[in-house]
Amino acid sequence: MILHPGVLALLLGGLVSLLMLSAGALLGIRIARRWNPDGAEADQLSLERRAWLVAVLVRWAIVFEALSLLLFIYTAEVIHPLFVGAMCATGTLNANPIGWHLIWIKLLLFLLGGLWMVLNHLDLQCPEAPLTRFKFIALIPFLPLAIADLTLMVIYFAGLEPEVITSCCGALFSSGGDGLASELAALPLRPMMIVFYAGLAAYGCLVLLSLLSRRPWMHYLLALASGLFLVLGLTAIVSFISLYIYELPTHHCPFDMLQRSSNFVGYPIYLSLLGATICGLVQAMLEYLCRIPGLSVITSRAQRPWLLMTLFFWMLFALLTGWPVLFGPLAMTAYF
Amino acid sequence: MRYLKILEYALASLLRRPGKTCAILVVYTLMIVVLASVLFLTQALKTEATTMLAGGPQLVVQKTMAGRHELIPVSAVEKLVEIPGVKAVKPRVWGYYYDALTGTNYTLQGFDTLANELSLLNGRLPREEGECAIGAGVARSRLIHLQDELILIDYDNIGRIFTVTGVFVSAADLLTQDLVVMPEGPLRQFFGMPDSLATDLAVEVYNPNEVDTIANKIKRSLPDSRPITQSELLRTYHAVFDWRGGMMLALFSSALMAFCILAWDKATGLSAGERREIGILKAVGWDTGDVLLLKLWEGLALSLLAFLSGCLIAFILVFWWGTPVLGGILRGWSVLFPALRPTPFIDFYQLGTLAFLTIIPYVASTVIPAWRAAVTDPDEVMRAS
Numbered sequence: 143m144i145l146h147p148g149v150l151a152l153l154l155g156g157l158v159s160l161l162m163l164s165a166g167a168l169l170g171i172r173i174a175r176r177w178n179p180d181g182a183e184a185d186q187l188s189l190e191r192r193a194w195l196v197a198v199l200v201r202w203a204i205v206f207e208a209l210s211l212l213l214f215i216y217t218a219e220v221i222h223p224l225f226v227g228a229m230c231a232t233g234t235l236n237a238n239p240i241g242w243h244l245i246w247i248k249l250l251l252f253l254l255g256g257l258w259m260v261l262n263h264l265d266l267q268c269p270e271a272p273l274t275r276f277k278f279i280a281l282i283p284f285l286p287l288a289i290a291d292l293t294l295m296v297i298y299f300a301g302l303e304p305e306v307i308t309s310c311c312g313a314l315f316s317s318g319g320d321g322l323a324s325e326l327a328a329l330p331l332r333p334m335m336i337v338f339y340a341g342l343a344a345y346g347c348l349v350l351l352s353l354l355s356r357r358p359w360m361h362y363l364l365a366l367a368s369g370l371f372l373v374l375g376l377t378a379i380v381s382f383i384s385l386y387i388y389e390l391p392t393h394h395c396p397f398d399m400l401q402r403s404s405n406f407v408g409y410p411i412y413l414s415l416l417g418a419t420i421c422g423l424v425q426a427m428l429e430y431l432c433r434i435p436g437l438s439v440i441t442s443r444a445q446r447p448w449l450l451m452t453l454f455f456w457m458l459f460a461l462l463t464g465w466p467v468l469f470g471p472l473a474m475t476a477y478f
Numbered sequence: 479m480r481y482l483k484i485l486e487y488a489l490a491s492l493l494r495r496p497g498k499t500c501a502i503l504v505v506y507t508l509m510i511v512v513l514a515s516v517l518f519l520t521q522a523l524k525t526e527a528t529t530m531l532a533g534g535p536q537l538v539v540q541k542t543m544a545g546r547h548e549l550i551p552v553s554a555v556e557k558l559v560e561i562p563g564v565k566a567v568k569p570r571v572w573g574y575y576y577d578a579l580t581g582t583n584y585t586l587q588g589f590d591t592l593a594n595e596l597s598l599l600n601g602r603l604p605r606e607e608g609e610c611a612i613g614a615g616v617a618r619s620r621l622i623h624l625q626d627e628l629i630l631i632d633y634d635n636i637g638r639i640f641t642v643t644g645v646f647v648s649a650a651d652l653l654t655q656d657l658v659v660m661p662e663g664p665l666r667q668f669f670g671m672p673d674s675l676a677t678d679l680a681v682e683v684y685n686p687n688e689v690d691t692i693a694n695k696i697k698r699s700l701p702d703s704r705p706i707t708q709s710e711l712l713r714t715y716h717a718v719f720d721w722r723g724g725m726m727l728a729l730f731s732s733a734l735m736a737f738c739i740l741a742w743d744k745a746t747g748l749s750a751g752e753r754r755e756i757g758i759l760k761a762v763g764w765d766t767g768d769v770l771l772l773k774l775w776e777g778l779a780l781s782l783l784a785f786l787s788g789c790l791i792a793f794i795l796v797f798w799w800g801t802p803v804l805g806g807i808l809r810g811w812s813v814l815f816p817a818l819r820p821t822p823f824i825d826f827y828q829l830g831t832l833a834f835l836t837i838i839p840y841v842a843s844t845v846i847p848a849w850r851a852a853v854t855d856p857d858e859v860m861r862a863s
Binding site: 144145146147148149150151152154155158161162191194195198199202206209210213216220221223224226266304 | 516517520712713716717720721723724725727728731766767770827828830831832834835838839841842845846848849852853
């Protein structure tokens, strides 16, 4: 077990958010079962008051979980000198491979949490609160995820042994090795670049078209495209964007760009990619909720700002990933 | 705009209750001071250790026998120089001396083995037998100065007199605090160490990336040796300081819990005036969400103020005042402590960690009281008052 201050902060944050989420989710499920929006008796009034408590508890827990994702990645970066063979967060995560599962659990909590916050915001805007039952039932998947998050975090940090020799990113993300990371690193450069930039352009066009047209299927398509865009973006980062950022034709690590040596450029890149994905997914949710009576005005009014935000994050991601490729000192023409 | 108006109201509401605000603010700030001092000091010690080791040899080779450190034959130098990539190998003569008079341990070092740090000296380096240069800590503990005499008992229990020709300045404290330097020959005589043996060998390598490979080759060439690389030492120091800092934080977690209970209690115990205030706010049109926002702003303003002032006080304590209490616990156990004057720095990761450790528990413990206040029924409150 490594008793690093960052590790203690993560465990404390994980415990607090789990307590808040479990209290919120359990209370939320109880409220959802007895919720009767048409009733005006004392019981319903008390449920409405408790609904506020659930909303506040869950909102804070989601904020803590989102911050915990950032702190986890940065802590993995900071403690890498403690492990023989580690050069960045990859080495720390490899030192106890459970860490990789933690990343996707935290990412999922981040994405689902973002969507739940939007749902809660819409519900609070409408006096009839038509989404209350739905938003509380939607809390059910959060509970196992938060439990898994804290449990895995404890197992991960307890299992970190500084004397175990770990492998660095150069070994894991090398085109010659086995596994998904190596497969991604070994993708042919030219076709991958064509696919990524074509996808980027298509996604941008789709956002613009959604802004101009109000067709429902367009918004569902955008949400689907956002999911694909996330996968494509992550693949491209490992495959070739990393090469241009490090100015090295063989270094594919997706974590080194979070270090000071790369001016922390990884943070805006990942946040813009995740931001575009969440904003894109929100479109489908808004479109679906449009059908609920009492919500159509609020949701249709909310669609435009969310589309503009998707466009902003898309532009930021395109700029951050396009700049080193177009204007960086590394020329990969010999590898095409 | 609505948010700013509520923030303005929240700040005014905090100022209207100075007693209650101050009570929680003082305890909150004190807790942040303690935790921030631990974090800052741990980081400062790690930085100091890194700087200190940077001037040392890249690789040190010790001989071991039965698992214990042994003196290494000087003849091993020839074997090591032949390894490709090795630039130079220097035998070092040094050892420890327990001074029964002051109850302290000194480090006695042979003159040839010191590198750059010798420039930080008042006076001159010893040139012949019977002369020595000492660290500021030794001078203080023995109450001696330049040109005074230092009496040390040698391996044969015979007192030897050395004239102090130089005293290291305090800027080099971390390296030289407990140091006594003399030429190698007299030191060998003092310890009774034969010329054919040395304490260890310092190896210089052309390419720093090859240090680990060369350490492996040395281990193969001299199986009874233990090569210690600079990066290994650094990793150990980092792990030790992190562990000590973590232990301190874990110990202070009980204080954190006590603070959370206090915060909960203070937030729950609404006075009749506060209840009436919330009742009136709701009667004039504020809804539960607005009151929750008001309480959120109050909590955040208080947290931010406590956080900033706590960090500032900790910063002054650690980097200016030299951490009077915590320093001794975190640095280690020794009689002659070097004065620690770490280079001031601000690390945003540390501040983030600190915020996670302090603000999250505070927010979590005030959520339910804030909600209780927010759902107050105006009708009930007005009737009660």
